[in-house]
Amino acid sequence: MTRYRITVEYDGTPFVGWQRQDTGLGVQEVVETAIRAFSGEDARVHCAGRTDAGVHAFGQVAHFDLIRNDVTTKTVQGALNHHMRPHPVAIRDAAVVDGDFHARFSATEREYLYRILNRSARPALERGHVWWVPTPLDGAAMHDAARVLVGRHDFTSFRATQCQADSPIKTLDELTVTPVATPWGDELHVKARARSFLHHQVRNMVGTLKLVGEGKWSADDVRRALDARDRAAAGPTCPPDGLYLVRVGYAIADFA
Amino acid sequence: MTRYRITVEYDGTPFVGWQRQDTGLGVQEVVETAIRAFSGEDARVHCAGRTDAGVHAFGQVAHFDLIRNDVTTKTVQGALNHHMRPHPVAIRDAAVVDGDFHARFSATEREYLYRILNRSARPALERGHVWWVPTPLDGAAMHDAARVLVGRHDFTSFRATQCQADSPIKTLDELTVTPVATPWGDELHVKARARSFLHHQVRNMVGTLKLVGEGKWSADDVRRALDARDRAAAGPTCPPDGLYLVRVGYAIADFA
Numbered sequence: 083m084t085r086y087r088i089t090v091e092y093d094g095t096p097f098v099g100w101q102r103q104d105t106g107l108g109v110q111e112v113v114e115t116a117i118r119a120f121s122g123e124d125a126r127v128h129c130a131g132r133t134d135a136g137v138h139a140f141g142q143v144a145h146f147d148l149i150r151n152d153v154t155t156k157t158v159q160g161a162l163n164h165h166m167r168p169h170p171v172a173i174r175d176a177a178v179v180d181g182d183f184h185a186r187f188s189a190t191e192r193e194y195l196y197r198i199l200n201r202s203a204r205p206a207l208e209r210g211h212v213w214w215v216p217t218p219l220d221g222a223a224m225h226d227a228a229r230v231l232v233g234r235h236d237f238t239s240f241r242a243t244q245c246q247a248d249s250p251i252k253t254l255d256e257l258t259v260t261p262v263a264t265p266w267g268d269e270l271h272v273k274a275r276a277r278s279f280l281h282h283q284v285r286n287m288v289g290t291l292k293l294v295g296e297g298k299w300s301a302d303d304v305r306r307a308l309d310a311r312d313r314a315a316a317g318p319t320c321p322p323d324g325l326y327l328v329r330v331g332y333a334i335a336d337f338a
Numbered sequence: 339m340t341r342y343r344i345t346v347e348y349d350g351t352p353f354v355g356w357q358r359q360d361t362g363l364g365v366q367e368v369v370e371t372a373i374r375a376f377s378g379e380d381a382r383v384h385c386a387g388r389t390d391a392g393v394h395a396f397g398q399v400a401h402f403d404l405i406r407n408d409v410t411t412k413t414v415q416g417a418l419n420h421h422m423r424p425h426p427v428a429i430r431d432a433a434v435v436d437g438d439f440h441a442r443f444s445a446t447e448r449e450y451l452y453r454i455l456n457r458s459a460r461p462a463l464e465r466g467h468v469w470w471v472p473t474p475l476d477g478a479a480m481h482d483a484a485r486v487l488v489g490r491h492d493f494t495s496f497r498a499t500q501c502q503a504d505s506p507i508k509t510l511d512e513l514t515v516t517p518v519a520t521p522w523g524d525e526l527h528v529k530a531r532a533r534s535f536l537h538h539q540v541r542n543m544v545g546t547l548k549l550v551g552e553g554k555w556s557a558d559d560v561r562r563a564l565d566a567r568d569r570a571a572a573g574p575t576c577p578p579d580g581l582y583l584v585r586v587g588y589a590i591a592d593f594a
Binding site (some may be wrong): 091093174209265324328 | 548
């Protein structure tokens with residue numbers, strides 16, 4: 083048996099999320115169907131971060147096992163990319179890993195990007211790929227307020243009520259807000275990096291920072307929301323459109 | 339009567355191009371239908387550069403006249419953006435201009451961007467928005483060869499056979515090839531700037547520069563293709579997917 087690690091890019095727009103669900107098509111089902119198409123095997127695919135409906139990925143990582151041992155990584159990448167057509171899912175990399183590698187449990191770091199398009203006109207080209215905020219946002223104030231959330235905290239105020247994690251305590255290693263000028267107008271890019279996140283944590287943090295960008299909240303208000311340990315104390319959940327799983331990090335030994 | 343200038347962004351993927359056509363929906367028809375919806379008037383919309391099917395725009399410029407004189411530019415932008423839904427077309431700016439302003443004939447400069455995604459995996463997130471070239475390209479060699487084409491030349495070799503321009507002689511002010519690292523892999527961005535272009539000129543130049551990037555052609559080969567004044571002497575037309583009309587320039591007096 084051989085275990086493969088794949089790096090997956092997808093446009094989350096048409097999917098119910100990563101996970102297989104009865105309500106529609108998940109990215110997992112697209113990958114598993116393609117594995118069966120080229121190998122004849124019913125492999126189960128495990129991912130590093132189960133993204134919600136409408137959330138995108140540049141660098142989702144997943145693993146699966148094949149019983150037959152004669153499949154090269156080049157074949158895995160090429161065959162999956164062929165059989166996943168016309169779905170907007172692509173395998174960017176494939177590698178053979180040790181049998182104890184687990185895409186989710188071996189991960190030591192996850193990085194997300196959240197894109198806000200901050201201009202008066204609604205998006206045409208980037209529709210579904212950004213959160214459109216027409217009112218001008220103060221990116222510098224958002225960046226300053228973001229520092230309140232960095233570090234080890236009880237993130238109950240930023241955790242979806244349906245979150246299944248054992249503990250609300252997480253260490254947020256990085257949370258920055260950077261202005262990016264594009265040919266289609268001003269964007270704000272929120273970068274969030276941690277070993278792991280609670281359900282909706284990134285979208286709840288961005289929804290809260292938007293209140294700061296609008297001048298409705300101060301950095302102290304964000305601190306009070308964090309200290310309250312109450313979901314109702316923080317800002318609303320922002321839409322999935324602007325969220326991207328950029329990268330999943332592993333200890334180097336996993337690739338030995 | 340009032341003349342309005344609008345700056346238009348669109349995703350070219352679902353359209354037969356800018357122009358109204360019997361074969362499908364053009365961007366022009368989307369805008370004209372929206373003008374009628376909010377004003378009741380049958381205005382004709384004239385654009386700066388009639389983009390082909392599948393070609394995108396960040397900054398197409400167009401003008402039209404309304405008989406009634408009570409419509410603010412804010413209303414024009416808001417009403418058009420409302421009535422053009424759900425088409426991927428957005429008005430980024432609207433202004434009142436003199437009656438002798440013409441989006442096409444007053445334009446003094448046009449700038450295009452061509453995006454090449456240069457990685458092994460086909461695009462998922464940027465599908466339809468880039469030209470996917472899986473074989474590694476030498477961007478520096480392409481940039482050097484591009485300099486051959488800058489200046490005043492007879493561009494017959496890079497002109498579509500159906501091109502209706504009176505003369506094949508154009509002055510190309512800028513043609514650069516720049517590597518751009520993105521979270522989804524390496525892109526090459528070709529920037530082309532001139533007072534005006536021949537039909538398919540940008541796509542034919544990019545299709546030719548790709549031969550240089552692959553190592554099949556040298557800069558001297560590009561010069562020979564230019565000198566031949568024969569469409570068959572240059573490289574193939576590249577797909578519309580990667581092409582964007584970025585900006586149209588006008589003499590400052592047009593906005594007085």
